[in-house]
Amino acid sequence: MFYLASSLTRLYRFMPATERILHIHNMVSPQKAHSTIAFIGGGNMAEAIIGGLVSSGHPSSSISFSDLAQERRDYMKTKYPSIKSSADNLDVVADAEVVILAVKPQVLHNVISGIAPALLAKKPLVISIVAGIAAASINRWIGGGESAIVRCMPNTPALVGEGAAGLYATPAVNEAQMGLAEKIVNAISKQTIWVDSESQIDTVTAISGSGPAYFFLIMEAMENAGVEAGLSKEDAKALTIQTCLGAAKIAQNSDEELATLRRKVTSPKGTTEAAINAMEDGKIRNVMASAVQAAQKRSHELAEIFGEQ
């Protein structure tokens, strides 16, 4: 089984996007067009995934969620009236083919202990978007052998439909379940990658998980520099944000390396070159490398802390 999961990961890595979508479609659709999906925790991330699923055509009647907070359930009910909701986690897990764990890390052990009998009886695919909790801990808390678990690390741009996510499948996950997990995550992610080893989820966390904050910091510094150089705060902010978006769009629409794109907009002895030289003198590459290493290390440490609960 491990071979199947890891060979699919490798296959996907080299498969063009169109073939990959067809492959997933062929794996998922023959049995049933839409799986029943239950979310444990109806917070921000669950809402983003539910929104993405519904707008991609997944029927609301096949989606359910549980959340302890009445206010949250009422809010979701006004947004998605056909979605079943409950205060009882067991209620939604009972009929689910896919269970998505979307609560905070500190409550996950308790949550799983409460639904473990239903998970063991029904054996759904379990997708955890919970940061920092290893699949081995989830498996141990469920008990009873090897459960099919996919760990997913999404990021906050998922809330505006521009997410990036990394996925890891345990050996018990079969091909159809991998396809299903990817289809669900693609509802909030425009770039979804599979990693071969779970430790690489820490790296995904350090790049795309924590990454939005790196760009906010860079934009904040650029806005401040613009103000110091004489622009109004409003103008400096507007120019900074649009420049960041424009650069990202050029990079996304081009097949060229990022370094090539940078060189192309850097004329010899021009203004951009002067700026880039100043950034290189300030060791910006070392700063970014240290930032990514620090996040990766912290992600690993948090997994150890939460996993010991």
Ligand SMILES: NC(=O)c1ccc[n+]([C@@H]2O[C@H](COP(=O)([O-])OP(=O)(O)OC[C@H]3O[C@@H](n4cnc5c(N)ncnc54)[C@H](OP(=O)(O)O)[C@@H]3O)[C@@H](O)[C@H]2O)c1
């Ligand atoms: N937001 C992100 O960008 C992001 C990125 C990557 C990973 N994640 C992970 O995604 C998970 C969810 O994040 P989020 O931002 O959606 O959090 P959130 O908005 O706090 O959602 C979690 C929801 O679960 C509810 N809840 C708490 N205990 C529960 C229980 N025992 N049974 C059922 N529901 C319960 C919470 O209610 P109360 O508020 O009343 O406690 C809350 O409504 C987290 O583990 C986080 O690490 C988030």
